[in-house]
Amino acid sequence: MAYKKELINSIEPNFIFSKKPLNRFKIDQIKKNNNNLLKIDQINGLKKLINSIENCNLKNNSKNLILGDGDINSTVMIIGEAPGEAEEKTGKTFQGEAGKLLEKMLLSINIKKDNVYSSYAINFRPPEDRKPTSQEIKRYSFFLKEHISIIDPKIIVLLGNTAMESIISSNERISNERGKWKEIILKDKTYPFMISFNPSYLIRFPDNKKFSWEDLKKIRQKILDLKIKV
Secondary structure, eight states, X not given: OOOOHHHHHHHOTTOOOOOSOOOHHHHHHHHHHHHHHHHHHHHHHHHXXXXXXXXXXXXXXXXXXXXXXXXXXXXXXXXXXXXXXXXXXHSOSSOHHHHHHHHHHHHTTTOXXXXXXXXXXXXXXXXXXXXXXXXXXXXXXXXXXXXXXXHOOSEEEEESHHHHHHHHOOOSOHHHHTTOEEEEEETTEEEEEEEEOOHHHHXXXXXXXXXXXXXXXXXXXXXXXXXXXX
16 A cells, blocks of 8 residues: 555654564564563562561571572473472582483483473472471462462473472372373463472382373373473
C-alpha cells in the first residue's frame, strides 16, 4: 500500500523509513540478554531473602548458602534434597560421588549437567547431614517455589524425599510416588514434574538404579513429547 507523504506527516512528522531488513537475530539476542539480567536480579533477590531468615537452625549451623547453578534458561530444573559437605565447601550443587553419578545418569539420556539448572529443597547443609524436619521443609518450600517461578522450566525433576515433600507435602514412601508425571501450579503456570531417587541414596542402595533408569527414560520421552531442547 502506498502511503501519501501528507498523511504520514499529519500522523507523525518524525517517521523514518529504512530499506534495511530487521535483524531478528539481534532483536532476539537483546530480549534474551534482558531476560537473563532479570532472572539474575530475581535470583540475587531470592538469595538475600533466604539469607535474611532468622531463628533458623539450618542457617545458623551452615557455612554457605547453596541456591542453584547451571543454565538459568534451561528447560529442565533438577531439585535435590539438601547440600552436603562437598557442596557447602564449593558453593555448587551435586558435587562429589553423588554429583558424578548424577552426571552419568543425565548423560545416559543425552543431557549434560551444565545444560540443566539444579538446586535444592533446602538451601543450607543440615547439621551432621541429618534429614530436614517437616517444619524446615515447609519453611523452605516457599523459597523453592519462588525459585521455580524465576527459572520457569518446562519440566522439573525432584530427587529424594525432601524434594518430594517440599512440593507435594507428602510423607508417602518415595518408592510409591516415583516414576509418575504430576503437576504443580505456581503463579497460574503449570509445571510437570517427576519424583525419583536421589543419587546419594542410589550410592547406598545400588539395587534401585534400575528404577531410576526407568524414570530417566520417561523424562527423556517427555522432553521429546514437548519438543524442547536441553
